Amino acid sequence: MFNQLHFYGGVHPAEGKVAHASPIATPPILESYTVPCAQHIGAPAQPVVQKGDKVLKGQLLAKPNGFVSAPVHSPTSGEVVELTTCLGPMGNQIPAIIIKSDGEDKVAEPMPLLDPANSAPDELKQRVGDAGIVGMGGASFPTLVKLSPPPNKPIDTLILNGVECEPCLTADHRLMLENPDAILAGARACATILGVKKVMLGIEANKPDAVALMTERAAKFDIEVHQLKVRYPQGAEKQLIYALTGRVVPSGGLPMDVKCVVQNVGTAAAIGEAVTLGKPLYERVTTVTGTPVVNPGNWRFRVGTFYREAIRLSGGVKDDVRKIISGGPMMGLSVCSLDIPVMKNTSGILLLSESEIVQYEPHPCIRCGRCNDNCPMGMMPGILSEQIENMRYDLAEEWHVMDCIECGCCSFGCPAHRPLVQHMKRAKAVVVAKRKAAAAKKPKA
Amino acid sequence: MNTDLENNEIKMPDVSRLIISGAPHYHSPDEIRGIMFMVILALLPACLAGIWHFGIRALWIMLLTVASAVSWEVLANKVMKQRLSVGDGTAILTGLLLAMNLPPTVPEWVCVLGAFIAIVLGKMVYGGMGYNPFNPALVGRVALLLGLPSIMTRFVPPMHSMWDWCSAANTVTQATPLVLTHATPHTRAEIVVDYMDLFIGHCSGCIGETCFIALLVGGIFLICLNLIRWQVPVCYIGTVFIITAIAHRVSPSDYATPLSHVLSGGLALGAFFMATDMVTTPLSRAGSVVFAVGCGIITSVIRLWGSYPEGVSFSILIMNALTPLIDKATAGHPFGTVRTAAQEVGK
Known part of the structure; x- marks a missing residue:
């Protein structure tokens, strides 16, 4: 069973996995951690600690708020200094709990x-x-x-x-x-x-x-x-x-x-x-990489570690950094600050230098069909993008825009540099809003 | 804590320089200009063959047509108050394709007029690159063919020796192999078709269409670069071969052999470089096959029973018109779905 299984479509971007041979390193305990309460899809967790409370590593900080939610645990032992908000990778403010470490890293009862x-x-x-x-x-x-x-x-x-x-x-x-x-x-x-x-x-x-x-x-x-x-x-x-x-x-x-x-x-x-081990989830393996990073590597970061610390631990940068991406280059979010905490889903922090961030101006579609061939969902991104440019979200919905998995293969391969996946994300948001409005209207009628 | 010391040693990113943009953050190096450049490169062997067979005048016609195509596009950009679009290379390609579709004897003004029709009426009036429904070079050629039939069908025999090549342009006209086989069925038996001459393009015809082998080399180059789909030339030429083979089998005295049909006329140029034009042909692989087979059928019908000896240009333009319909009929359905009723009726 070692034949290579695969799907249809897709692309093969440069792999760039330079950190594949770096063993997972353990960072030292930081002075403080900013632990977001919304590290998951669904309702943010509800804090169960007060300002001034002493907490142990692995202790519950916030409890789930509903079925589609998840609790949050303390990454180290110390004191709750503030219940506040912090910047998330999407650029929005999310509720967060700041823990000041006591340096002892005492573990709560597993x-x-x-x-x-x-x-x-x-x-x-x-x-x-x-x-x-x-x-x-x-x-x-x-x-x-x-x-x-x-x-x-x-x-x-x-x-x-x-x-x-x-x-x-x-x-x-x-x-x-x-x-x-x-x-x-x-x-x-x-x-x-x-x-x-x-x-x-x-x-x-x-x-x-x-x-x-x-x-x-x-x-x-x-x-x-x-x-x-x-x-x-x-x-x-x-x-x-x-x-x-x-x-x-x-x-x-x-x-x-x-x-x-x-x-x-x-x-x-x-x-x-x-x-x-009876251990709750408060740390994860994250890759810090990119050509500007001095020592690309893999780290077992505790949740609440700022990107600033992650980059500093990796030796800082040797180049002008033009993009910091939370996640990978194909689907990751570019962020605007270093004061964003590592969360349970932060698989990587990728830094791109000037030479890697070519900015393109879109041309008209030349109908080369590459987006069709690349689309792993078998959609027609070129046609959809023109429908969406013309605000025909109804047509886009009929042409299955909601099936888009937002992988970005269409935009990656487009020789006209059209923002195909970006169009589709917008259309999906519009269609979802429309469906929600329709659903809200129904019971009244 | 010696963080202050570390801060001095470690260089951190400058937040004010950060760019925020949507994923994907990687992009393949492909761009339109590169694609057009590769297609032009793929046309070079056929251009050189044209110059070899028809003399230095062929080069002059190609240069003149390309220059007028570029000039017309610049002019159109100015009149339409657009940014200059010649940088994408499509005007050069259109001009070159048009020149390859002209007989080597055309007067200069015809080149300029043809470039005007191709670029301005064939492309710019629709909004420029990407919006033209018909292949601009073929629009130019067909307009000239219908408007100036005597000029556009004045073909000369190819050069036979270096002496010919150095001397002035040939003035003796000669019908193309297709014209011979088309117009004079009763004399067909007397016409000796030398397949080797057809293969290397040593026969009369338009500048860039006669040399099958040069076009084949260029086409294979494009297929290897994944810029055109191999299904298009294979299905197009295959369809012509099959239909003419049946006709020849039924009545050898009325119809030429399938091989001579495949090797002569503009079929190779059309199949490798015109029916594969991205803008005016279907998006999907399945649609491309439908398009190519349709071109093959129309070409064969015109060649065998039409009043024109050649049908490649007409067939591609007719199929260009059907492209939106083919696109709708062959629209794939996404992974995990069934075709919707809206797609079925081609809404």
């Missing part, structure tokens, strides 16, 4: 240890929720929700996503090499929760060492490891499911509609540690 294979599924599921685990690949969807499919959606396959198709990022790669057992423990816990037998791990073929190690370690747990073709966006949920199982997630549907649940390997490792 949660009772569980066995990933033999504990009760409900107990394991409870633990995933209590440990504040969210999707660490980037979407930061609360994992508890993903592991709670409705009863009418049976699940038969758990897929672990070790693809890391974003250029430059190496965090998942290093994690697979350095902590495979936590990933496997997490995978087994998820399998127990979902009651599935079949567990598959997909890794892009540019990480042969990770494929070899995971194959060796996974063999005794009956977890299949598959090598996948190096093609962006191989790690997109729908594309990964198709490559591994041949199943097609229906338009507008979720992986559970084809009996699959996908978990990032980082998430799996966090689940593994939560279950076997």
Whole structure:
């Protein structure tokens, strides 16, 4: 089973994974951490601490506010100095709790240890929720929700996503090499929760060492490891499911509609540690890279570490930095400040220099069809973008704009430098707003 | 804490220099100018073959047509109060393609007029590059062919020796191989078709269309660069081959052999460089195949039963007109969906 599985479309940007050989480093304890309460999709967590409270490492700082939400835990021991807001990567203010470290890093009583294979599924599921685990690949969807499919959606396959198709990022790669057992423990816990037998791990073929190690370690747990073709966006949920199982997630549907649940390997490792070590999620592996960075590398940052500290720990910069990106170069968000904290979903901090940030002026479409060929969703971005330019959101909706996964392959390859994916993001927002308005109108009528 | 010391040593990014923009932050190096340059490069072998076969005057016509195409575009930009668009290279390409579609005997004013029709009426009046429904070079050629038929069909035999090449332009006219086989069915048996001559372009015709091998080399170059789809020339030439083969099989005395049809006339130029024009042909691979087969059928019908000996230009222009419909009919449906009713009726 070592033929390279793949999906249709996609692009192959320069990989730039310069930090792939740097072992995960542990930063020193910082003076303070700014821990956001909204590190996940859904309602922000509700603080349970007051200004002046003493907290321990791993202690609950904020509790989930509703089902689609997740708790937040303290990254170190110390004192709550302020309940305030901080800048998020989207450029918005989000509620945050500032912890001043006491330098002792005293650990709170861990949660009772569980066995990933033999504990009760409900107990394991409870633990995933209590440990504040969210999707660490980037979407930061609360994992508890993903592991709670409705009863009418049976699940038969758990897929672990070790693809890391974003250029430059190496965090998942290093994690697979350095902590495979936590990933496997997490995978087994998820399998127990979902009651599935079949567990598959997909890794892009540019990480042969990770494929070899995971194959060796996974063999005794009956977890299949598959090598996948190096093609962006191989790690997109729908594309990964198709490559591994041949199943097609229906338009507008979720992986559970084809009996699959996908978990990032980082998430799996966090689940593994939560279950076997009783440790909540307050730190993650993040790649700090880019040509201007003096020492690109992978770090186990605690949540609430400012990008400023992350860059300083990496030796600072040797070049003029024109862009700082939270995430990878294809889907990451460019940020405007260094005072943005690392969150549960910060897979990378990428710095780009002057020579890498060519700014383009869009030309008219020359209908070369590259966006069609590149689109992993089989859409027609060129036609959609013209419809959207003409504000024909109704037409765009009919031409399936809502299926766009925003991977950016269309914009990447467009020789006319048209902002294709940017158009689609706008159209999706307009269509969502329209649908919401229609839904709000219905009950009154 | 020695952070102050570290601050002095470590250079940090300057926040005021940061740019905020939407993803993706990487872009492939491709750009329109580069694509046009590659297509022009791919046309060079055929240009050189044209100069070799028809003399230095062929070069003069090509230069003049390209220069007038660029000038007309600049003028149109000025009149339309647009930014200059000649930098994208499309005017040069259109001018060159038009020149390759002219017989080597055309007077200079025809080159200038043809460039005007191609650039201004074929492209700029629609808004410029990307908005023209028809291939501009073919618009120019067909307008000249219909308006000035005697000038546009005055073909000369190719050069036979270096002596010819150095001497003044040839004044003896000669019908193209297609004209011979088209107009005089009863004499077909007497016409000896030398496939090798057709293959290397040693026959009368337009400047850039006669040399099959040079066009083939350029076409393969473009296919290797993934700038054109191999399906287009294969389906176009294949369709012509099949239809003419059937006709020839049914009545060898009335219809020329399929190989002579494939090798002669503007088929190779059309199949590799005109039916693959990005702006005026379908977006999807499936649509391209439909387009190419349609071109092949129309070309064959015109050549076999039409009143013109050659049908490549007409067929491509007719299929250009159908491109929006082909696009709608062949619109793919996204991963995980079924085609919607709106797409079915081509809304």
